[in-house]
Amino acid sequence: MNYSNNKVSDIQIAYIGGGSRGWAWTFMTDLALDDQISGTIRLYDIDRQAAENNAVIGNHLMSREDAKGDWKFEVKDSLQDVLTGCDFAVISILPGTFDEMASDVHLPERLGIYQSVGDTAGPGGMIRALRTIPMFVEIAEAIRDYAPDCWVINYTNPMSLCVKTLYHVFPEIKAFGCCHEVFGTQKVLKGIYEAETGNTIEDWHDVHVNVVGINHFTWFTEANYKGVDLFPVYKNYISKHFEDGYELEGENWMNSSFKCAHRVKMDLFNRFGLIAAAGDRHLAEFMPGNEYLNDPETVHSWKFGLTTVD
Template sequence: MKYSENSCSDINICYIGGGSQGWAWKLMSDLYLEESLSGTVRLYDIDSKSAETNAIIGNIISGYEEAKGHWTYKSVSTLEEGLSGADFVIISITPGTFKEMFSDVHTPEKYGIYQPVGDTTGPGGIFRALRTIPMYEEIANSIKRYAKDAWAINYTNPMSICVATLYAVFPEIKAFGCCHEVFGAQRLLLMALKEFEGIEETDRHNLNTNVLGINHFTWINEASYKTYDLMPIYDRLVKKYYKDGICDKITDVHFMSKNLVKFDLYRRYGIIAAAGDRHLAEFVPDYARDKKTIAQWGFNLTPVNWRIENKAMLAKLSREYANKEKKVPITASGEEGVRQIKALLGLKDIITNVNLPNHNQMDCDEGIVVETNALFTKNSVRPLTAGKLPDEVNLIMSVHMNNQKAILKAGLEKKKKLAFAAFLNDPLVKNISISNAKALFNEMFSNTRQYLTGFDSIPIR
């Protein structure tokens, strides 16, 4: 890397999952818009054709006259080629295919379990974790071998398990996990500030929020803007909208939410539930007992068939971009990755929420991957002490933290009975009989067997 005044060039980024038609395009846009950074992005993907197409798209974007950041994109065929000499590693993969994802989300529905997302907790999250762990073992070992000093940024879910696996395999790794769910709660705080104080602030980065919890089950117990304490202002927002709800962002119908779950949890516990309703409902299953209940709480299920159709649409769009039939639209993603890279290069310090193993950030077991704020400075990420959640919230949180440890151990050591014990311990599964839980586990195990090498094939009885 080469530094000049307030800028850095010759940066090498390895993107694992570089054929992505979502996260990779967001990164390209954000790098395009950032004038202080330039370098090379190596795109690695098991779908090499998609990585090759993305390299073409990235170079087209970088060639636009109005580009502020100048990057060269190239596809690579091996992790060694991608990682060797990398300064940063971005990981954004889909663990398995839509076949396994269909099993994650829809097989539990046969037993009355509904998951709006199915990628973090619940039956779907657990099986996604079990097949992700060996993939992340390989990634961690490859980073250790070829890029041990690089910073690794993870976007893949289940976030906590992915980050935990990286550290379990390579304890000295410099890795953290990024998630945008908290941003929705921050947008609600901006809306409350405008509605009740008449202050038109549009940049969530100007808020101070104390974040604590685990990924997709995060909370905010302190929030301020300049001299304003935002907690009582948020209380007014909840009192006004807790019955009918309010949307903080216009998006596809499958991802829309009225924030009714978030508001109800605030009324229960007195602190702000910071993740989106679709995720929160999987941790506190009162809100997702059946389709009627889900509709009453103002969020939607995301069927895998929609994801398949959306993937086909994005693949078509990808070809059109690469063939210059359409111009690639450039918009800031709102994600933190490029800001974090700038901070780690020493260009501008930031504080933002990330997922890291617990070392006194929270009052919970050492090593559990938690989501709190951290200070990013030159070549350093220092997690900030976040404090303690209310005891009532900790009762729920402890179940999921214990499952995080159990699933990680089961995946690393191929302990099928331990995996089933964690499965039984999940709040979504507790609503069905033990016989149905065994049947569901065995069916889902069979559906994703291709990715569960090392486990015995004997059904749970």
């Protein structure tokens, strides 16, 4: 990598799962908005055509006048090609297809087992893990052989088991998992603080938190805004609004199964004294199945949704 004027150029990023239509597109957009770093994104996917499409999209995005970044997108044919000489490796794969995911999530419903996500815990999470772990063994071996010093960022679920597999195969790997889940809870705390105090937080990034736990079952042990402890503020809000919950402005849990009224979070706070920091549909799957996921009516009463694979 080359450094000049506090800018870093010629970063080499291997994107394993480079045909992704979700994370890859978001990643490209983020890079286009940052003028401090530049380099090459190498896209590798077992669906080569999807990676080819993303290379076209990425290079077109960087040609826009409002793009601040300077990145090139290239498609590679193998793990060896994509990893050799890279500085970072991003793993974002879908293990199997949506048909397998539908089986993971919805077949257990025949036995009265309801899953609101089915990618981390419960039968869906376990079957997904059995499908994913052999792939991560192969990826970890390739990183060990072709890019042992690169930093590895994993976005694939089940997150904890995927990252554990990387370290089991290659103990010296420099890998960590990422998820955007905690940001939503920072925004919730911002809104609740404003509702309780009448003061305004201009930027939710100013809500500072300490995060513990595992992916999709994360917790804040501390949360503050400019020295104000938000735990008592949160507790006071729950004491008055537990039945209604809290919804971010413009969001309605009944219109999207990706939204919620954060009542599961509030209930977990009342039970354990910490602020649960993932989405309610994720949190519910880590608790006994007869609590939040007993049946669709129970799910509805907690004001979140069963996310269908469709």
